[in-house]
Amino acid sequence: MMALAWATSPSPVNLRFGSRTTTSATPLVKKQRSSVSVHRLVGRGRALAEAAPAATCDEQRRQQTEDMLLRLDEDGWVEEHMLSLLTPVAEAWQPADLLPTFAATADEHRSQVSELQARAAGVPDELLVCLVGNMVTEEALPTGRVDMPQVERTVHHLIARGMRMSDPSCAYRGFVYGAFQERATFVSHARTARLAARHGDACLARICGAVAADERRHEAAYTRAVARCIEGEPDAVVRALAAVMRDKVTMPGELMTDGRDGDLFAHFSAVAQRAGVYTAADYGDMVEHFVRRWGVAELVGGLSSEGRRAQDYVCGLPRKIRRMEELAHNRAARMEARSVSFSWLFDRPVLLH
Numbered sequence: 001m002m003a004l005a006w007a008t009s010p011s012p013v014n015l016r017f018g019s020r021t022t023t024s025a026t027p028l029v030k031k032q033r034s035s036v037s038v039h040r041l042v043g044r045g046r047a048l049a050e051a052a053p054a055a056t057c058d059e060q061r062r063q064q065t066e067d068m069l070l071r072l073d074e075d076g077w078v079e080e081h082m083l084s085l086l087t088p089v090a091e092a093w094q095p096a097d098l099l100p101t102f103a104a105t106a107d108e109h110r111s112q113v114s115e116l117q118a119r120a121a122g123v124p125d126e127l128l129v130c131l132v133g134n135m136v137t138e139e140a141l142p143t144g145r146v147d148m149p150q151v152e153r154t155v156h157h158l159i160a161r162g163m164r165m166s167d168p169s170c171a172y173r174g175f176v177y178g179a180f181q182e183r184a185t186f187v188s189h190a191r192t193a194r195l196a197a198r199h200g201d202a203c204l205a206r207i208c209g210a211v212a213a214d215e216r217r218h219e220a221a222y223t224r225a226v227a228r229c230i231e232g233e234p235d236a237v238v239r240a241l242a243a244v245m246r247d248k249v250t251m252p253g254e255l256m257t258d259g260r261d262g263d264l265f266a267h268f269s270a271v272a273q274r275a276g277v278y279t280a281a282d283y284g285d286m287v288e289h290f291v292r293r294w295g296v297a298e299l300v301g302g303l304s305s306e307g308r309r310a311q312d313y314v315c316g317l318p319r320k321i322r323r324m325e326e327l328a329h330n331r332a333a334r335m336e337a338r339s340v341s342f343s344w345l346f347d348r349p350v351l352l353h
């Protein structure tokens, strides 16, 4: 997910991995000598750091970004641990592999389109909302039941609006944010795939499953980068992790609008929560997962007093998130059922709670 949003974001470390999603953003790394890759990374890091607001980006910060990127690639680490995640172009999946083809005769094409529409007929509206919300930062996943011009308008609005990100001039925050966001995207696409299969659309399930597999590899890339950085700079990385958590990990689609619904992202999120595609509980699980994966609780040496405070805060966060989620769940249970019309679905109403 998120290639379009990332392409417009001021992230200092705009690494892209995978097949489909690499195409929209500028690919920074190629399967070549890692020294070439790291020079491109450093060059991009420097350019973005220079473009960041003066208040958040000083010489020291720029130097930190460059040093971090150079250290990351020591002993060919980038080539071995990150570039190895790239799928060879010949093996990458393509939408044309899964959708009706214009290369067929008119009759064959008509029958392929009718089959697609028949498969999509059983997919409930709430799942279509999740599908569209997931894909506005991806490329189109047609089902034959959504208002594609409205979906495309939403994509254009989002490109124009961009995204918010916690201090984009800090490279460590960029990696931490990437890991969280890619994992959230993986979860959403994988659940959408499972639900599409349950409602009888095996082709849609395969498409969402292929996207989910890409997101899994994006997550692995950012997760490994943070793990590598934390070995050398535990204090700076743990403080960056706490800062990202305090700012909340907002999705790149947060500023989406279709030009009509000013709360479109909130409405999409409510439908995703209700459908079980992405929930508040998932956020708590993710924080717990990364705290464990990066060994945050086990860090003993190399932490300043601020670093230790950040460590305590992050390690206690999953419990706090679960408590808040329980309260929100109880509140929602007392609320009256409410639905909202989605222009993506030709203004059909969908239950929020």
Ligand SMILES: [Fe+2]
Pocket: 001, 002, 003, 021, 182, 185, 214, 215, 218
């Ligand atoms: Fe991704």
